[in-house]
Amino acid sequence: MEHDKLLKPTVSYHLFLYREELARRNARQLRLSRTKIEITDELISRTVRNIKSCSMDDLKAVNRELMFKRKLRHNVSKLRKQAKTQKSHS
Template structure:
């Protein structure tokens, strides 16, 4: 059985990365995705007791998560281009 880190742990990692002098945007974005995913999962598990406002919040979180994934994809491409240009 795979043990998944908690939201608290992800928040700890996020704060640690922010405290770095040269915070890595890719790592920050990935951690945000994990935090958002946990919040969405938590809400979905309690769907029977969700209000309309909770469902709207889940929708906003899903949109935010999609934007973060696109951002991570762009950051990966930029890093790949930087690595290929520095090796030339």
């Protein structure tokens, strides 16, 4: 279990990557979306781990985060399809 923590990047690191990508002149939307998914996933995991002490507001927030994550995944799949289409037309 401890070994897994060492392999998985932290939320702080994902936030760093996100800010770095935003600072780029031509930010890559696919990379930004995937990083947002990772951040959201980690936040959801942290809340679920402490579910016994969660308030109703916390549970509502998790629900919103899950919907946001679903929307991001949908956007990532659209971006991937667009990238494949652009490559095939090149």
